[in-house]
Each structure stands twice: as C-alpha cells, then as structure tokens.
Amino acid sequence: MDQNNSLPPYAQGLASPQGAMTPGIPIFSPMMPYGTGLTPQPVQSSNSLSILEEQQRQQQQAAQQSTSQQATQGTSSQTSNSLSILEEQQRQQQQAAQQSTSQQATQGTSSQTPQLFHSQTLTTAPLPGTTPLYPSPMTPMTPITPATPASESSGIVPQLQNIVSTVNLGCKLDLKTIALRARNAEYNPKRFAAVIMRIREPRTTALIFSSGKMVCTGAKSEEQSRLAARKYARVVQKLGFPAKFLDFKIQNMVGSCDVKFPIRLEGLVLTHQQFSSYEPELFPGLIYRMIKPRIVLLIFVSGKVVLTGAKVRAEIYEAFENIYPILKGFRKTT
Amino acid sequence: SYFRLFVGAIIRTTCYHPNHKTSSFQSTIQPKMSCTLPLGFSNCNGHIQYSFHNMACGTGAASFDEFGNSKYQNRRTMSSSDRAMMNAFREITNMADRINLPRNIVDRTNNLFKQVYEQKSLKGRSNDAIASACLYIACRQEGVPRTFKEICAVSRISKKEIGRCFKLILKALETSVDLITTGDFMSRFCSNLGLPKQVQMAATHIARKAVELDLVPGRSPISVAAAAIYMASQASAEKRTQKEIGDIAGVADVTIRQSYRLIYPRAPDLFPADFKFDTPVDKLPQL
Numbered sequence: 001m002d003q004n005n006s007l008p009p010y011a012q013g014l015a016s017p018q019g020a021m022t023p024g025i026p027i028f029s030p031m032m033p034y035g036t037g038l039t040p041q042p043v044q045s046s047n048s049l050s051i052l053e054e055q056q057r058q059q060q061q062a063a064q065q066s067t068s069q070q071a072t073q074g075t076s077s078q079t080s081n082s083l084s085i086l087e088e089q090q091r092q093q094q095q096a097a098q099q100s101t102s103q104q105a106t107q108g109t110s111s112q113t114p115q116l117f118h119s120q121t122l123t124t125a126p127l128p129g130t131t132p133l134y135p136s137p138m139t140p141m142t143p144i145t146p147a148t149p150a151s152e153s154s155g156i157v158p159q160l161q162n163i164v165s166t167v168n169l170g171c172k173l174d175l176k177t178i179a180l181r182a183r184n185a186e187y188n189p190k191r192f193a194a195v196i197m198r199i200r201e202p203r204t205t206a207l208i209f210s211s212g213k214m215v216c217t218g219a220k221s222e223e224q225s226r227l228a229a230r231k232y233a234r235v236v237q238k239l240g241f242p243a244k245f246l247d248f249k250i251q252n253m254v255g256s257c258d259v260k261f262p263i264r265l266e267g268l269v270l271t272h273q274q275f276s277s278y279e280p281e282l283f284p285g286l287i288y289r290m291i292k293p294r295i296v297l298l299i300f301v302s303g304k305v306v307l308t309g310a311k312v313r314a315e316i317y318e319a320f321e322n323i324y325p326i327l328k329g330f331r332k333t334t
Numbered sequence: 335s336y337f338r339l340f341v342g343a344i345i346r347t348t349c350y351h352p353n354h355k356t357s358s359f360q361s362t363i364q365p366k367m368s369c370t371l372p373l374g375f376s377n378c379n380g381h382i383q384y385s386f387h388n389m390a391c392g393t394g395a396a397s398f399d400e401f402g403n404s405k406y407q408n409r410r411t412m413s414s415s416d417r418a419m420m421n422a423f424r425e426i427t428n429m430a431d432r433i434n435l436p437r438n439i440v441d442r443t444n445n446l447f448k449q450v451y452e453q454k455s456l457k458g459r460s461n462d463a464i465a466s467a468c469l470y471i472a473c474r475q476e477g478v479p480r481t482f483k484e485i486c487a488v489s490r491i492s493k494k495e496i497g498r499c500f501k502l503i504l505k506a507l508e509t510s511v512d513l514i515t516t517g518d519f520m521s522r523f524c525s526n527l528g529l530p531k532q533v534q535m536a537a538t539h540i541a542r543k544a545v546e547l548d549l550v551p552g553r554s555p556i557s558v559a560a561a562a563i564y565m566a567s568q569a570s571a572e573k574r575t576q577k578e579i580g581d582i583a584g585v586a587d588v589t590i591r592q593s594y595r596l597i598y599p600r601a602p603d604l605f606p607a608d609f610k611f612d613t614p615v616d617k618l619p620q621l
Contacts, residue, residue: 262551266513269513270513273510274510277501277504278513279497279500279501280514280553280554280555280556281481281482281497281514281554281556282482282497284552284554300552301551301552302551302552332548332551334547334548
C-alpha cells in the first residue's frame, strides 16, 4: 500500500493493530510540535450511536489530521456539549489506539538514537498498569538538535495521582431533588452547600452546586476526569435538568514519583533558600516552590517527590526534570 | 544616648535620634495631639526600644475642674492611627514575660511586628497571630529558638495559625531563618528537668552523633533531642521517664519511644568518651 511509503521511517514495519478502531491510514503525525500535549480530535456533535457512522467519522478525522499537521497549542477543540457517554468512550479509545501506536514508534526510536533528541526528552515507556492516553508531551517526533545533550534524562516519569476539574452544567439545579433521587449522593446543607456524588468507574467524587457548576476530583488522568464529569452530567440530565457540558477545565493535577535515593534536605534548603521552606516542626518534607513552571514540590528524605499545582501534564514532567539534577546533587552518601 | 519622651509637657523641642534624621516637632498641652516622631528610640545597645508607658497621656495638670470632674472628654484617641500596634506590643511583652524572654528578643519582635504591620501585606490576619509568629522568628534569629509548642503555650493562637503566619512573614519580609538543630534546645530542656551539666553534655553529644550518623532520618530535631535526653538520663543517676521528658519538650512519649528505638542499637558509639555510667550501656531500657 502507498501508506507504507508515506510513513516516517521509524513507523514502518508497524502494522496497524488488529481489531483497532483505526483504519489502516496512519493517524500519527510526524510533525507534532514539541510540548503541545495531546492534539485532541475535534468531536462531531452527532448524537447517534451507529457504529458505521462512528467509523466513517473517524476516517474523516484521520484525513483531517494528516492534512492539518500543526495542531493548535494545547487548547481543547472539543465543542461537543452532548453527553453521550458512549461517544466519549469511543473517542478516547480511538485516541488511545493512536497514542499507543505513536508510543511504540517513539519507543523504538528512543532506544536506538537517544542522542538525536532534545536533552529534555523523557523516555516514553508507559509504566505498567497505565493506558497511555497521552503521548509524553516532551518528545518531539523529529530530532531537534544532532548535538549530544548536556545531561541525560532521569528515566523516571511522575505518575499522576489526582486531577481536579470543573465544568458548568449551564442550568440552575435543585440540590434536594438530586440528593433524594440520585444514588450515592449526600447533601448536608448545614455543613456544605453542595451535593457530594460518587461514581465507581472512574472512581471519582463530584461536588455539584446549585448554580450548576460542578467540581470533579479523584481521576487519575485527564481523559478519565472528562469522562467522569460527563457521567455526572448525564446523571443530572437523567434527573430532568437541562444539563449541558460547558467550559470543562482541568484546574489542578497532582503527580508523584520516587528518585530512589535518600536526600539531604538541610543542604537543599541552604542553597535554594528563596524557593524552599523546610520546617521539621511543621511538616516533615521540604516545600519547594518552583517559579517556572509554577509548581509546588514536596520533597521527602526518603526520596519521594510529590508535584502539584499543574494545569497540564507537561508542567509536571518539566518540573521533575528541572528538580532531578538538583536532587542528585544532594544525594545522601552514607 | 538614652532619653525619655515626655508628651504633653514639652512645648517645642528638637529630638536627636541616632537612627533617624534630625526632626523637630512642636506639641501643645492639649489632650488630643499628634506626634510626628517615630515611636521608637534607641537605648545603649543600639536596639530600638519602644516604651510607651510614659506617653499614654499628658501630665493632666489642667484637665480637671475645681470639683474634681474631668474637663475634657476625649483622652483616648491619642494614637488612634497605631493603637492596634501598641496593643500588639503590649501583648508581645505579656507573652515574653510568661516565658522570661530577655529584652533584646522583645525588641526584635517589636521591630519585626512594626515592619510587617507597615507593609500591610498581612493585614487581614489576626494581630495576635502575627505577634506570636514574630516572637517565634525573633527567638530564632537571636540563636535561641523556641518550639512552636512553647509559643503556643503563651499565646491564644493555634500552632497551625502561628505556622501559617510564620511562613507568610518570612515571605513578606524576604528573610530566612536558620534550620533548628538538636543542640539549640538542650540547655533549656535539661535545666527544666533538673539534670546536671554532665547529663546535658552527654545528651547533646548523643543527639549530635545520632544526626551525623543519620540514624534518625526525617525525624524532627525536637524528637531526637528528647530521645537523646532520655538515653543520657537513663544512663546516669538522674533518671527521667519518657512522660516527664515529653511534657517538657512538648513531644508525645510514643514519639520519644520511636526515636529512642532508632538510636538504641548504636548507643555505645553515641555516648561521649568521658561519660560516667551509673547504668551501663547494655542495661539501658529497651522499649
């Protein structure tokens, strides 16, 4: 097929996985710009659940993708306000399949020619148990500089632990009826002015306010957070309110990782005084407030690091790559 | 030079202040007046000292009529612009008196409070919380840190709020403080427990060695100090229980037990060479 020739050299030899929803056309674009994160697919606003239509729609999107290679910077182009969960899941699976092919592609190359990549490149090996719905946004698909990097990458990828997102359902809600009729909802107006609702898959908690705004917490990835928010909106819609899905925004992301060596926090606070705060009486970890990107890191003696305050995944990765050489300098030598 | 300011009795004077530019001010004998001189003046040590018990009101010589009733009504709005600050200074002095802090720490606290107050970046916070946090910072800066719990004991503010204000003040004044060490607290804890100098020196040595050998990673220096005092006192004639030490140090006795368990295996290496054991090292209690 012609498509094999049009594939970039490092994606050749990869057959499209059997049973994937992607057709044979490679969705993966070699010109994905550095650091944009996932380039999301524009979602058609059709509500029908016909599988044939779904496949046709994906082929259209694939054609669009391969022509429009420079994606917009990070902004979600989803304009759909429909709350069809099935659509949402199909879209995410499709993206997951794309990303897994692109992950394999980058994995193959990163093991062969690491020095061709930018020095800040992470390995894109997905850790076991996580579906890589996003490519590591730090890996450019084309080599940026042929020179040797100044320092090697850490090889450690922070794991996301929590995502907090907000969405506007666009209509006033009657919390009492929601609390009475919905399952797994608690409402105690004297204690807190919102309904606290929980779903099991993805395991998340939502605070639903009477103004129609909702906060969704507990998801482990951006897509899961969006899917969960849609599920909550669907619940509210089924209770009879004209719920929409406006302005979904991720407000905070928390990640954690382990550098696998003990750290001398006293040394770190001496040299990085203007960023660090270490008060053993108040908290056993060192609180490092990084300026760029604006992330707060909790660094512990054991070597565990918690990163929080990010709006996008790339900030967590970038912050960790910035702190790792500093931490290596304060490794305990005993 | 040290001089007192008599408000209300002075018509015109020139105030020479070593730390501020020369200023002259004029006052009239009226109950309501304003003073343009900064409130502080320096004493022999060069510390700015705030003394306001002599500026509360004038001599009052003419403010009563022949029957003994007061002629003027308003005696209180003398320093309305900074009444909150004077209140805070009074509170700081009270807190410091409860734990017998020397005058230089109180002066430093007052200075810090004044700077924070004038900056207005922490305006919404309770003045007592700011004052307590300033007291904590002043003790640290003078090299004799007090634990947060000790400051809590003399203040009505919770440890959480003092901790928050502490971090905010450091950011607002763009200063930093040194990290606390185990040795900072030894002399105070040991004398409160009535332990002799030998035991105190042994405890200091044990705590320092324990931190050097990294036997207690991640433990608060207070807990390590308490465990060291326990070990030293148990090896000497003056034994103290974990509960007593926990009461003095503000540490739970399970915490002392945890840190003690970490340093117990290396006990023979931690004692100073010239220590006279009343209880030998192998007979130390094992918890």
